[in-house]
Amino acid sequence: MDTLIELGRGPLFRFAVALAVLGLLRHAVLSLWGMRQVLRRAGDKRFALGPVIQRTLVHLNPVRYFTGNRGVYSILSTLFHVGLILVPILFAGHIRLWQRGLGIGWPALPMSVADALTILTVVTGVLLVVGRAWFVASREMSRPQDWLLPPLIAFEFLSGYLLAHPGSNPFDLQLVTLLHVGVGDLLLLVTPFTKIAHCAMLPFSQLVSEMAWKFVPGAGHDVVKTLGKEGQPI
Amino acid sequence: MRRLLATKALLWFIAGGALILAIVRFARGMGATTALTDLTPWGFWIGFDVMGGVALAAGGFVVAGTVYVFRLERYHAIVRPAVLTAFLGYLAVVGGLLFDLGLPWNIWHMVIYWNPHSPLFEVGWCVMLYLTVLALEFAPVLFEAARHPLLAKAYKFLKSATVPLVFLGIMLSTLHQSSLGSLNLILPHRLHPLWYTPILPIMFFVSAIGLGLMMVSCESLVSAWLYEREPELEVVQGLGKAARWVLSGYAVLRLGDIFVRGQGPAIFAGTYESWLFITEFLLSAIVPVVLLSLPAIRRSAGGLTVTALMAVTGIVMNRIDVGGLAQVGTTGTHYVPSWMEVWMSLGVVAAAALAYFFVAERFNLFHAGPVKREQFRYNLPTFDPGTLVAHPDPYTAGLGRYTLAGVFGAAVVLGLLPHSAFAGLSLKSQRVTPPGFGDRVLIDGNRTREAVLFEHKKHVEREGGEASCVRCHHLNNPAERTTGCARCHRDMYQTTSIFDHSLHAARLGTGKGCASCHVDNAALKDVAHTKACLDCHTRMLPATAAVKPRQPPRLGPAPSYVDALHGMCIQCHEERAKDPRVNKPALAQCATCHTGKVPSFDPAKPDARQTL
Amino acid sequence: MRAILTDVTKCIGCEKCVAACVTENKLPPALPARWTRDDGLSAERFTAIERKGTSNVRKQCRHCLEPACASACPVGALHKTPEGPVVYDSSKCLGCRYCMMACPFGIPRYQWGSTVPYVRKCTMCHENRVKLGRQPACTEACPTQATIFGERTELLAEAHRRLGVDPARYQPAVWGETDVGGTSVLYLSPIPLDFLGVGRVQHERALPELTVTAMEAVPPVFVGVGAVLAGVRWIIGRRMKLADGSSPHGGSHDGSHGGSGTGSRGGSKEKKP
Known part of the structure; x- marks a missing residue:
């Protein structure tokens, strides 16, 4: 089991991080490259960056949904994301690992705050899945990854909490470590291939909706075809 | 187009990983990436990339010579691919060399600092010039479709200069193909006598012609298979016929030389070198010659492909043998290339192959014009189903797969890299x-x-x-x-007739039972700060016992017998090892004295320390 | 030409020469590394004492009269100075390590751990001492005169004098007098010193001689190949013209193929040696 843990903390972890970072980078480069190609072929070369930035920022601001018809969902989701982003990066134990591996470190969250955020993430993660199952509409449009990812993340945080508090860990320490490391690697590995990619791709999605729909080459032909007026003079 | 897609994806995978390795090579040096040592300063990169690479690219001058010197016009169809392969091959050689040179930014020094006694100097110059010649020979293919008047003029001029260029190319190739053999003439002490011969330059030249013929056949057949077009079977059969003669000549020359020098018995000595030689010789000459004599093989594209691949492998193996494997026994080293060296070399080859595809798909490399690129259905912007990431240009869909393969390659290499690649040596x-x-x-x-x-x-x-x-x-x-x-808390695993720590730990619940005896979390986990036996085993002593034993001795860590013995020797050893003027850093290493099994602590045998 | 004579029988193995070399050349500590040979020498140690039975043999660059390293170097970064030492110019080096391959004693070592690696070896203290008429640090430090510095001819005479006075004490040869064409570091030894060489001992003649023939053939081969190619092309072209003249549909393809194919190969073989 030691060997497995070392594998997960060493080679596999590096592989997972590299795949996550390079994979997201690849999405970004391809999006920009494709945009350039589309723009080159398009007749209408106007391009508004303003709305893209504006929409990205709007999407990043969850508060405006709090009072809407899905307010509870929005609040839960926001709380979920706060812990999800802060704890893995700012947890003291993780920073220590970075220091040992690469010699770089940064300020950590106080233990008590990290604990609170961890519990919050686990709870909100579970609630989000429950909500998804509860409402017919969201249940119907859910894909497998929508069901799988929140529980995996909740598990990751739960196991992390147990590792940070070995006194209250009723399970085998090695086993929990292995699972924590393994699921962490798994989440990183699937980052560029699942909706987790939105962590880096949000602005690019906005860019695409700004560009691609406007500048579809051959769109005129498609319209003619759809209308069944092929070959007719316009 | 499936095979082409798969092949390209594989090449991108390798190239992606090699890109990371290239960064590591320059950021951390050769010590961190190669398995080279002071006794084997040349390894896989020289043997395969340089010696093998130059020989693999011999097809260019062989085919150009066939068409422009011997005027066999029916081989005209393969001149362009052969010259392109040669050009990319030499680029790959130079690319590979940049990684192998310790100071690659000084590679141009050969231009200003001359040492005409050195075969490497001659090889360097020839490769430099020949690369230029090949570029000029191939440039018309690229300029053909260009509309710019300057390019059109250049095209016309280069086209008219073809014959002189081909002549110059053959002259230069003759020199450096053979000089790669001369390179090894100064190494009689390293190279095994089955390979070391004064006529090594001639041997290299003849085998390079054979390899050139076989490599061009190979390349023609494989590209036909990948692009699903009719193979130029007639042409390849002609090449095979010529290769049969050249390889037979090579075989006779090789054996004749060995027997004339009286090294015949070494072939059958049953040593590492004799087996190496037999394998190489069978692959490079005997088996291909036999196969090429069989009409059934000569007629089928598959048979020719296998034969050509075999001969290519065999002759490249010859270069690797001369460049390293045949020096292993004589110098007594244990050089095995690191996986990073091998991956890096494959990466250079992959990059060259991708460049070949790039040209083949855009220019008139083959008579039939540019081969059709893989087509993807023209669609609205495609949304990746998992990520909902849209790639707005449908043409990037192909690029999307390849870049994904490249990213995977890079990630695999990053995962496999040793720690020294990140932290330095x-x-x-x-x-x-x-x-x-x-x-x-x-x-x-x-x-x-x-x-x-x-x-x-x-x-x-x-x-x-x-x-x-x-x-x-x-x-x-x-x-x-x-x-x-346990190194300091020496008593924690000590098994005595009275106390067995691991037994207690297991009984009390691993990991959680500690606190049952080590009550004070803040205190040292030693005998002094731990519950005594009698605290739990209250009924250990019958009340009626005549002899009342005292509590177990409450002593902290005490020097053991091992420490006492170490103390006798190690002090002087360490003092001497630390003296910067004395070159004996090994003195303070455990294995210097513990020549047998190095003692280690084995929790399964808690008393291991005492028996060592 | 200056040289060093090391008398193995006089060496007590105190390693004062090693310490002096380290001080003189400001060498860093020699940490054990994957790529070092287990013989004491490394990129950080230019001389070392190897203990063989009761003999202590000091290893260092032999400063050959016809150095293989200098002959091999494609940019001439290594050269034999008129004073005797073989020295290295790091500003020319491109890091091909051919010198390390060529040296029959495996002397040049590489800074494998560095991102800007150089070849390192004993320079007989050429820059700071020998060029200025002083003796190297190692011979100066030797307390027993086991290793001494002087004119090569005088040292050879001294070596033969010692051999004559006490022949039972030594092997009957001065190492370095003639092997690999003679070296500027000479040895008198009670034991054979073949172990100082790398691989199969081939010390009868200077190694650079082995490549000379091949290198001298380069210009004639270059011109010869060109001439043969032009000739062959002209002859075949003429034959094709004649064949075209007599029979319009070229039945001569096969004939010219066989004839030219073998002819050319014979031609190139003749030119090569």
């Missing part, structure tokens, strides 16, 4: 950082699956501040085991 600049949070660390110091809360701060204070770090953290590399707790 230096042993001196290891920085040990104190824990940045709390005073307690949860550790499993002895790797016995019993984690304890380790009072880090208290240990630092007790052991004498920062100077004491090394007592536990020798190097503090990740995944390296720090000093186990």
Whole structure:
């Protein structure tokens, strides 16, 4: 089991991080490259960056949904994301690992705050899945990854909490470590291939909706075809 | 187009990984990436990339000579691919060499600092010139479709200069193909006599012609298979016929030379070198010649492909043998290329192959014009189903797959890299950082699956501040085991007739039972601060016992017999090893004295320390 | 030409020469590394004492009269100075390590751990001492005169004098007098010193001689190949013209193929040696 843990903390972890970072980078480069190609072929070369930035920022601001018809969902989701982003990066134990591996470190969250955020993430993660199952509409449009990812993340945080508090860990320490490391690697590995990619791709999605729909080459032909007026003079 | 897609994806995968390795090679040096040593300063990169690469690219001058000197016009169809292969091959050689040279930014020094006695100087110049010649020979293909009047003029001029260029190319090739053999003439002490011969240059030249013919056949057949077009079977059969003669000549020359020099018996000596020679010789000459004599093989594209591949492998193996494998026995080294060297070399080859595809798909490389690129259905912007990431240009869909393969390659290499690639090789600049949070660390110091809360701060204070770090953290590399707790707490695993620690630990619940005896979390986990036996085993002594034993002796860590013995020798050893003027760093290493099995602590045998 | 004579029988193995070399050349500590040979020498140690039975043999660059390293170097970064030492110019080096391959004693070592690696070896203290008429640090430090510095001819005479006075004490040869064409570091030894060489000992003649023939053939081969190619092309072209003249549909393809194919190969073989 030691060997497995070392594998997960060493080679596999590096592989997972590299795949996550390079994979997201690849999405970004391809999006920009494709945009350039589309723009080159398009007749209408106007391009508004303003709305893209504006929409990205709007999407990043969850508060405006709090009072809407899905307010509870929005609040839960926001709380979920706060812990999800802060704890893995700012947890003291993780920073220590970075220091040992690469010699770089940064300020950590106080233990008590990290604990609170961890519990919050686990709870909100579970609630989000429950909500998804509860409402017919969201249940119907859910894909497998929508069901799988929140529980995996909740598990990751739960196991992390147990590792940070070995006194209250009723399970085998090695086993929990292995699972924590393994699921962490798994989440990183699937980052560029699942909706987790939105962590880096949000602005690019906005860019695409700004560009691609406007500048579809051959769109005129498609319209003619759809209308069944092929070959007719316009 | 499936096979082409798969092949290209594989090449991108390799190239992506090689890109990472290239960065590591230059950021961390050759020591971190290669398995080269002071006794084997040349390895896989020279044997395969340079010696093998130059020979593999021999097809260019062989085919150009066939068409422009011997005027066999029916081979005209393969001139362009052959010249392109040669050009890319030489580019790959130079690319590979840039990684192998210690100071690659000085590669141009050969232009200004001359040493005409050196075969390497001659090879360097010839490769430099020949690369230029090949570029000029191939440039018309690229300029053909160009509309710019200047390019059109250049096209016309180069086209008219074809014959002189081909002549110059053959002259230069003759020189450096043979000089790669001359290179080894100064190494009679390293090269095994089955390979070392004064006519090594001639041997290299003849085999390069054979390899050139076979490589062009190979390339023609494989590209036809990949692009699903009719193979130029007639042409390849002609090449095979010529190769049969050249390879037979090579075989006779090789054997004749060995027997004339009286080294015949070494072939059958049953040594490592004799087997190496037999394998190489069978692959490079005997088997291909036999296969090419069989009409059934000569008629089928598959048979020709296998034969050509075999001959190519065999002759490249010859270069690798001369460049290294045939020197292993004589110098007594154990060089095995590191996986990074091999991957890197494959990456260079992959890049060259991708460049070949790039040209084949855009220019008139083959008579039929540019081969059709893989077509993807023209669609609205495609949304990746998993990520909902849209790639707005449908043409990037192909690029999307390849870049994904490249990203995977890079990630695999990053995962496989040894720690030294990140932290460097230096042993001196290891920085040990104190824990940045709390005073307690949860550790499993002895790797016995019993984690304890380790009072880090208290240990630092007790052991004498920062100077004491090394007592536990020798190097503090990740995944390296720090000093186990038992190194200092010598009594923790001591089995006596009275007490068995591991038995107690197991009975009380691994990892959680510690506190049953080690009551004070803040105290040392030694006998002095732990419950005594009688505290639990209250009925251990019958009340009626005549002899009342005292409590177990409450002593802290005491020097053991091992320490006493070490103390007798090790002090002088360490003093001497530390003297910078004495070159005996090994003196302070354990294995210098412990020549047998190096003692290690085995938790399965708690009393191992005492028996060593 | 200056040289060093090391008398193995006089060496007590105190390693004062090693310490002096380290001080003189400001060498860093020699940490054990994957790529070092287990013979004491490394990129950080230019001389070392190897203990063979009761003999202590000091290893260092032999400063050959016809150095293989200098002959091999494509940019002439290594050269034999008129004073005797073989020295290295790091500003020319491109890091091909052919010198390390060529040296029959495996002397040049590489800074494998560095990102800007150079070849390192004993320079007989040429820059700071020998060029200025002083003796190297190692011979100066030797307390027993086991290793001494002087004119090569005088040292050879001294070596033969010692051999004559006490022949039972030594092997009957001065190492370095003639092997690999003679070296500027001479040895008198009670034991054979073949172990100082790398691989199969081939010390009868200077190694650079082995490539000379091949290298001298380069210009004639270059011109010869060109001439043969032009000739062959002209002859075949003429034959094709004649064949075209007599029979319009070229039945001569096969004939010219066989004839030219073998002819050319014979031609190139003749030119090569």
